[in-house]
Amino acid sequence: MRTGLLPRAVAVLLTGMLLASCAAQDEPIGSYPSRSIDYVVPFSAGGSTDIAARAAAEALSDELGVPVNVINKPGADQIIGVSSVRSAAPDGYTLLADGAGSSSIQGLLPYLPYDWSDRTFVAKFAQGPHVYVVGGDAPFQDYDAVVAVAKADPDHFTVGWIGGSSTSDYATLQFLAGNGIDAARVKRVPFRSSGEVMRAVAAGDIDFGAGGASSAFSLHTTGKLTAIALTGDTHVDKLPGVPTTVELGHPDLDMQYWVGVSGPPGIPAGLTGKLADAVGAIAEDPDVAAQLAAVGLSPTVRTGDALRAEIHDETNRFTALSERIGVAG
Structure with missing residues (x-):
């Protein structure tokens, strides 16, 4: 008798998750954000990406009017952190502290369990x-x-x-x-x-x-x-x-070493644009610039098609370099 309960419970759980995801995506763009945002750093605390992400998160909290929480998820060549964001609802409430090591260079890893480009690239805000x-x-x-x-x-x-x-x-x-x-x-x-x-x-x-x-x-x-x-x-x-x-x-x-913001695939263009505008605004904040300078970075903004083109160009260049000299990984 009990064997039928688990599949039924799983079905109920999955249905609930699907409905919650759909409800989150149906939030009017004008109301976003209405709750806290998780900003996942695929490294341990204390490194350059983490410090840059925390500077951005603090400024974004002020800019967007909701808490932006930095969550460290290191490990497995950044795959753990990236995977956790890719599987989240595309509602703008789970974002990634992205960079070349977690995007364009990942495309060269033979063991990568996903398409590295299958995400929503929002904005780059720092580079060094x-x-x-x-x-x-x-x-x-x-x-x-x-x-x-x-x-x-x-x-x-x-x-x-x-x-x-x-x-x-x-x-x-x-x-x-x-x-x-x-x-x-x-x-x-x-x-x-x-x-x-x-x-x-x-x-x-x-x-x-x-x-x-x-x-x-x-x-x-x-x-x-x-x-x-x-x-x-x-x-x-x-x-x-x-x-x-x-x-x-x-x-x-x-x-170059860069830090930016990306999210799960499928974030609506309106939300992406709103986030990109917020990232562009914080890049002009002198306090953010000072914190970035402390780790050898400077405010550098790239968004939309220009960012995607730049990242794909990086991948092509890294691939050509590896093939040219026969050294990779």
Whole structure:
């Protein structure tokens, strides 16, 4: 007799969930938001994405008039956090702190259990360069010297490698490919985070590392690391005097670290536009800019078709880079 109860209960539960989802989607756009919003960060607390997301959440709470709660869901190359948002109702109340590592680079992962592009991209609000570093006591202390050593003996040149959907790895691949260094011969030493890579470079355990600019701040300040370049054309206040790759004549070495807002697939265009407007407004807030600067980022807004085109272009470039030099993952 009891065996029929479970399927019936599941059916009732699923029906209730479906009705709740439909009711949420039927909320008039003018009434949105009428309750708190969850902003999922697919990393642990304390990193650059988390800090940027918390700055945005606080400002968005004021802009939208409802609490915006940051929820950390790290793990599995950001798949856990992304999956939790993708499966949520497309009602604008569950959003993702998105970035290249959780979107465009994920498209290169062979084990990804979903289509990385199947989501609603709302807006990018922050962006910053990666930094290339060597040890403070290393015999090579500038960009050209590092390139010369790596090209002369790639078999004994060691670089930090995080794997998965790490933007730092693609910054490293750009450095190798852009300078004619045989990436297949370079030794990739595995680490779990950019912070670990920076500490290993400072200790002299590896020759070279890359990471978001803030990952090098403290060790560079104390002289344990030497920052030899920032990717792209943007300087960072906390790394004074460090040249950009554009200034060094390598404009193609432009891997950026960005943070934005996305949501489940199917969020109505009206809600997306309202959210994008709010994100654009907070990017002009001086307090937000100051908090972003503390982690090497600056306000950078991209929305709508321009954002989607930029992200798809990233994926195409990352794919071409991996195929060109035969190194990925």
